[in-house]
Amino acid sequence: MLIAELEDLRADPNQPASGVVIEAEMDKTKGPMATVLVQSGTLKLGDTVVAGNTWGRVKAMFNDVGKRIKKAEPSTPVALLGMESVPQVGDKIIAVATEKQARDMVNENSQSTRKTNAVSLTNVYDQVSQGNIKELNIILKTDVQGSLEPIKDSLEKLSTDKIKININRSGAGNVTESDVMLAMASGGLIIGFSTGIETNAQRLADAEDIDIRHYDIIYKLIEDVDKALQGLLEPTIKEVIDGRAEVRAVFESTKKLSIAGCMVLEGKLVKNSQVRLLRGGEVIVDAPSNSLRRFKEDVKEVVAGYECGVGLKDFNEFQKSDILEFYHKEKSR
Template identity: 30%
Template sequence: MPMKNTNKQKQFLYKPPVVGIMGHVDHGKTTLLDAIRKSNIVDKEYGGITQHINAYQVVYKDKKITFIDTPGHEAFTEMRRRGADSTDIIVLVVAADEGVRPQTKEVIDLWKNSNDKLIVAINKIDKEDAKPDRIKQELVENGVPLEGFGGDVPYVEVSALKNRNIDLLLDTILLVAELNEIDKAPTLENAEYIGEGIVLESYLDHSLGFVSLVIVRVGEFRRGLYVSGGKICSKIRALLNEGRKTVDIADISTPIYIIGMPQALPLGEIVRCYIDEKIAKNQVEESINIQKEKSVEVLKEDILTRLASYVEGEKSRSFNVVLKADTAGTLEAIRRALLKIKVEGVRLAIVRDSTGNIVEDDIEFAKTVNGIVLGFNVKLDPAAEKLSREMGVVTRIYKVIYELIEEVKGAMEGIVEIEEEEKILGEAEIKKVYELSDKTKVAGCLVLSGVISRNGNVYIERNGQRVHQAQITTLKHFKEDIKEAHKGMECGVKISPQFDIKEGDKIVLFKIVKGE
């Protein structure tokens, strides 16, 4: 008898909270999880440092809790971001003998940009040089509103090594989940699929084939049904639990390994479980088409924000491209194809082209010319990827030439269809100019109106005239990095490309919007 989807009526009474264990390298995250699980997992990674995302479930007071262990080293930033995207609660582990470190700050930023609840675990309180009170003050100074310091973020002083206050931490997790209704399972209203999850990790196993670690976020996954995500649809050949044992069903919040995919599922991808193979395949096709449309739209917006002023003597505006390809032959072919694109009102300028992977120098150059980076059949170096996020430089990589050409052409054609206008979001007056040791300049400003935002597009106005266009790369209030500064606030502003700013200049934040 065929299975029927009964999820519309099915109500999960309890949803195990999904908890991310995060923090700086060697602050004791895995040792803490080891104490929680009462197992010995700390020595299973090379050098004792977690290098992959791992997920586990424990039972405490008859209730399940799912834990995700993420690497703390700076090289694993994307893994931590993926972990934060799939959690309900973040446990920030801070060593009582070290305090707030670079990856601690990164986790704080991840939390601020998520809907997760935060719990702080001040670890290693058994050490002689532990100073938990100093750690609390550092956390408050870095934007964590702790309980007892005017905020509502709970903290627990623990010793993972000595197994001290572990029960108190687990009690706090369950309490936060209950108070915020995290432990109430959502209903699945879409009758087309019976489960939904997020991909934490994917890899090729020599005996099992492609394996994907998925956290079930809604509903359930069943062996023998169909899973789709990104451009992939396949039958679930097997489901393995954290102990690598075969199971038939994976319920909500369960970490599960999916076996049987023809290729690795994209990391961070939302995947769904279907009873009907035809519906699953249709959803994949629809997803591919939507992604193509989004890709063109995003590229259009990226180009739009980087359009230079009208070129003197011409009726078009130009945008700059840094082009990278795997070979000289493909580089020349793509260059010619791009320069053949003719769209009235928009001109594409290839300001640099070369073979090889996209590296930091490409990002820095694109930033100086306010351009974008297009790559064909190349990789984005990890250091360059990090720099592109920090500088706000758009990078796009393609595997098929016609897709690159079609997206760029579609984006350019979309731009000229828009009657665009500038919308002023905020203004700030430069009160003082400071020169740093590297000769870059920082503007000490007072916000006159609206808001000034980090990574926002701005122009410098001097005596009523525009003299420079740039992007805000750093925004501080005293020593604290901030996202926005509002009317009446003092702030420190650093822009790129740099310019000979002067006291009395105005920094005007704007965005391009569609006209009415």
């Protein structure tokens, strides 16, 4: 109460409760337990609350001498049970009206945390300098098994007293969805040497903001990681897939140009975007789109689930089942 009095806090006890987590632990018998300082409103038994990336319904509350209580008013520290998992010390806690609202808030908080904490070669120096990370977790994929050890050894030698390089997984082959999921779980990034990436893996990496770097020269790979740890690496340009479509039919226009009749499979197709045409997994052409139509009308974009006609600059060799990837480039984080 002394702190509240000194700061002249006049919290309204009638509004929904909010406060901050000051202690948190996993009790062996009671489960997740959080000690909260109520800053405004009144926290009551049965309230649904959100704290950072977790939520729960208050099942029990205890005051500073361990006595069960039914409500906690402003400036009151209280230990509570009922959280789904252990929150972080410093998390803001707030009472909400419904479980759905709680779940939605946790989902937003979780996505925001992943974006904020996502590690890339571009921001790793800042993350280390700010004390956010002490280890750089890397998933390493190469074209052949023989390339793994020299790259792995060289990367691990870059460890310093401020940051340790961990190769969480290494193997030969394309970057897979499993690799991306491991990077998400470990807060790491992925490095590929002379290898590709599966479609589902790229989609997940884009959604979760996972940094995937591709190299064809070992020296350049090691140099970039070394520069990144010193804060000297310049931002790179990366591709972002906007949408994919499958060619279902091929038509000849009045100007003797081929138009691909397509079904948009995912994302959206944007007129004048760069387009990569894949056939049997191989890139046949990479060219800008110069025509995008719905029926006979020119349109700016077409979203998933709709049919459209696509034309590419200086290309007329469409075939059924070709895949068109519409993409743009942007600076990496």
